[in-house]
Amino acid sequence: MGVLRTLDVDEVLKRQDSGDLKRTLRGRDLIGFGVGIIIGTGIFTLAGVEAKNHAGPAVTLSFVIGAVVAALAALCYAELASSVPTAGSAYTYAFATLGEIFAWIIGWDLLLEFALGAAVVSRGWSGYLANLLGLPQELFGEEATVNIGAVLIIAVLTVVAVVGIKLSSLVTNVLVIVKVAVCVLILAVGVFYIKASNLTPFIPSSQPPPEGTDTLHQPIVQAALGLEQSVYGIAGMMTAAAIVFFAYTGFEALANLGEETKNPTKDLRVGILGALGICALLYIGVSIVLTGMIPYTNIDVGAPLASAFDDVGQHWVGALISLGAVTGLTSVMMVELVTIGRIGFAMGRDGLLPKKLGTVHPKWGTPHRVTIGGAVLIALLAAFIPISELSDMVSIGALSAMIIVALAVPVLRRKRPELKRPFRVSFSPVLPIVAALACLYLMLNLDVLTWIRFAAWLALGMLIYFLYGRKHSRLADKTT
Secondary structure, three states: OHHHOOOOHHHHHHHHHOOOOOOOEOHHHHHHHHHHHHOOHHHHHHHHHHHHHHHHHHHHHHHHHHHHHHHHHHHHHHHHHHHOOOOOOHHHHHHHHOOHHHHHHHHHHHHHHHHHHHHHHHHHHHHHHHHHHOOOHHHHOOOOOOOHHHHHHHHHHHHHHHHOHHHHHHHHHHHHHHHHHHHHHHHHHHHHHOOHHHHOOOOOOOEOOOOOOOHHHOEHHHHHHOOOOOEOHHHHHHHHHHHHHHHHOOHHHHHHHHHHEOOHHHHHHHHHHHHHHHHHHHHHHHHHHHHHHOOHHHOOOOOHHHHHHHHOOOHHHHHHHHHHHHHHHHHHHHHHHHHHHHHHHHHHHOOOOOHHHHOOOOOOOOOHHHHHHHHHHHHHHHHHOOHHHHHHHHHHHHHHHHHHHHHHHHHHHHHOOOOOOOOOOOOOOHHHHHHHHHHHHHHHOOEHHHHHHHHHHHHHHHHHHHHHHHHHOOOOHHHO
């Protein structure tokens, strides 16, 4: 069938030496990029939001669960990234193993994940900047009719992303140093204000959701089994794990940089696993400090960490946290813009999107057209749509992509057993199947409305694929 046609793996590997994208990145650059995109919304916002709304102190366990699932998926990513290092990552892996239609679905999902993620973060950045500098909320806050701050930061970072990947990595690495330093400060100071009473009970008993919560906001697994809606308890902890999972989704962005890495077989696995490990430790530590400093019911969801330190009289730490949030969210947006460019570049090169998107700038060596086009879409979303309406969709796109990547590992081993694999997943196919099932389980803990929106996005994507992508694919001529 035409929709199941696959890319030749040897052709994908030849792209590494085509010279289209410049090889300038090392393992330390990839770790910087990974930490840059992972540490952001999760540590500065989501930990407090999910502690108060769903999990209580058990949000720490939610981050542990998210880290375990992300690690399983990261191992699968690392094998594929080291054996097939190329722009497009999960999209290209699916194209080379499962078929064109699966590749399109994954590419479409990833564009959703990173575009919405960048829009969410840009609005959060705008709000933190307003808080730090006392800027007018009607222009920079969630109450703004047009969020000027979000649009301006996307415009500035788009210029940096287009001018060059090396400049992007330098900017990101500087921002990462500042951000990690602030996280260490949170741990070093906050640990002295932890009260055991705030951590008891560690997993609060299940409770009915707030009045007025409808079934569309119920986890789909609860709705499917006919269970009563609840928050906290084990169910609340799992819902929080599904939501905070997107805070770990930076590592797969690194796999998109395979064609720009000097030694992809070594540096990709170092970058992916190294960045994930550093970020997991920081998330878990900050979650314990936050829920130990103040009762989870008193957490300010607008600025959880800054307000927690204000409550214990450490206002100077709160100010530094706001500064760290601004720098941290900047690095997240930078990497998401770079990633969107590389995914669009790969899809355009393969003909599933217009081929002009699959070209690079003659001077800067970056996919400028798709980067700028993606930035315009992100700016429009960020300008007019509140965070609450954007954020719910981010995790489901990432999790669906990771399921495909996990399944691609045993498929590629069966199809190309002789392929050089510098990094191999142990216990295949068992571990990849476990990774896929774990991702699916987290998806089932997302609410019904998120699934409806996800289905609508997929339906739009399939319409575009059958009307354009299938006919213009570079493999179309080979199957006619």
